[in-house]
Amino acid sequence: MYRYDKYDQAIVDARVEEFRDQVARRIAGEMNDDQFKPLRLKNGLYLQLHAYMLRIAIPYGTIDSRQLRVLAHIARKYDRGYGHFTTRQNMQFNWIKLEDAPDILAELAKVEMHAIQTSGESIRNISADQFAGAAADEICDPRPWAELIRQFTTFHPEFSYLPRKFKIGLTASDNDRAAIKLHDVGLQIVRAADGEMGFRVFVGGGMGRSPFVASLVREFLPAGSICSYLEAILRVWNRHGRRDNIHKQRIKILVHDLGATEFARQVEEEWRTLQRNDDDIGLAEYDRIAAYFEPPLFERGLSDELDLSDPRFAAWVERNVDAHKQPGYAIATISLKPIGGIPGDVSADQIDLLADLAEDFSFDELRPTHAQNVVLPHVRKADLYTIWQKLDAAGLATANLDLISETIACPGLDYCSLANTRSIPLAQKISERFADPARQLDIGELKLKISGCINACGHHHAGHIGVLGVDRKGTENFQLLLGGSGAEDASLGKIVGPGFSEDGVVDAIERAVEKYRAIRTPGERFLDTYRRVGVEPFKEAIYV
């Protein structure tokens, strides 16, 4: 994985000291909240319901054991013994004191981490396929490009005061595990017929109050032009973006208002200007960065055989283990959604265990996913049983990946100052209602996503079943959506009808699931059945 050079380290260290001074001035009363808020947000420090919250960047979801151990240390020393993996491959701590924030950032900087690009009107932490560099179905490792874009965008003056936040997602596979079409810019790395590498460029996706699936604005962009093309996209947005209306500031609104064709035309026109200025970073810099992402030294001649005589292990392999590009290896996804647990939460001890497993069994890499799980990307199949036993002992061996109990849920009103309703208790009730492994397996792939407000951090628009929490005069109310997907077949869920109480929405979900089981055809997922029959049969079942 990438290692900081002296420039990277210098700018992160300088940022820590700058923030230390700003915090001291705030505590001394030399700055009011209006003055300080934009400064703390540029360092990932939010003020939530109960305390300050620090969101730490894990660029494109790649982290190693020494970094994980520092996160565990922060959880113990500065927080309350746990952290939370977010839906953008970051980690956040919920109980931070302002006076401790500079020291925490200094400890992070020592292991090449920071909280830059995790808040504010900036280009946010770039997300990527969690199977990058390991997936059997990818054409290359997308992370060098993600790192190149990270470096290009970090502290770029033209991107420092954008109309609103801006999210970029990358994949190098036709199987979209990074939800790229629900990003402001989604990039799919492809190869042309002559072998040249390039990008399919999607723009204007996103969730929140006004959800859109991104439009394809360029079928093939030569890879070496990615920085200038991104700059052209951002310039067009900067020129026309609706800074006058917070609900219309995101680029998705601009793409929708202009139309994808006209937006693309303006981007191409702007891009030609940049090309005349020879404004691209170029392939030499890519090659420098890519050297950090050379494949690990895999052992050759390993067997692909697995002893599946332990049925619980076999069930975990069936659900949570994926094909690796290297024979004898596998990709293991660790579900952070135990039945009745809090999605994405991990204790300091569990973080240490993840560090140990990454170091001992996965070439020192761990990958947080946007679904609030983590991945050991390069595991010898012969080690899977040992890994599973260690996970099982720590309560991390739940075999429910992509099943109904593996719910994405935002922190909701238990932590978040923007939320209307709690999300976590609902996720817990749903996972308990469907706890029976055989029942979950019979239901099959069903992605359930819960957001506690319209900002959609729980990705409810992209759930096969989505739940949106709304405030009904101080009472929690939950709307049900059906038919969303964040994958390569991206679609937005539609609200079925009137909302429910917390217990009512669990019952409604169960009725929808039972309807699916009654009318599905062989091989159909819940989403497939919904797309085939439409909403009405489900609506009739839900509102009996």
Add this chain to the structure above:
Amino acid sequence: MKLITGNHLSEGHVIWWTGDGWSRHVEHAVDVGDKGEHIAQTEATACRVNNPYIIDAQPSPNGPVPNHIKERIRATGPTVRPDLILQPADQSAGSYVI
């Protein structure tokens, strides 16, 4: 009744206006009537509180109970981590979040 709440400036925890200062316990909060805006502005300007605002509450034998669930959660802590909630100053106060 009207209460003023905000977050502690350096530590970030939830605090409530008591009439002459700030407390972590909502049961210490006082009704500020129509003086809330003035008090909140004065305290924020003096950097003694972060982001103060006024909320509605109802009196009870154990002290004020905020009307909105959000403020009741703020007063105690996350409902999903009972091990982390703020113990009431009056141990007999009980839980009233939901």
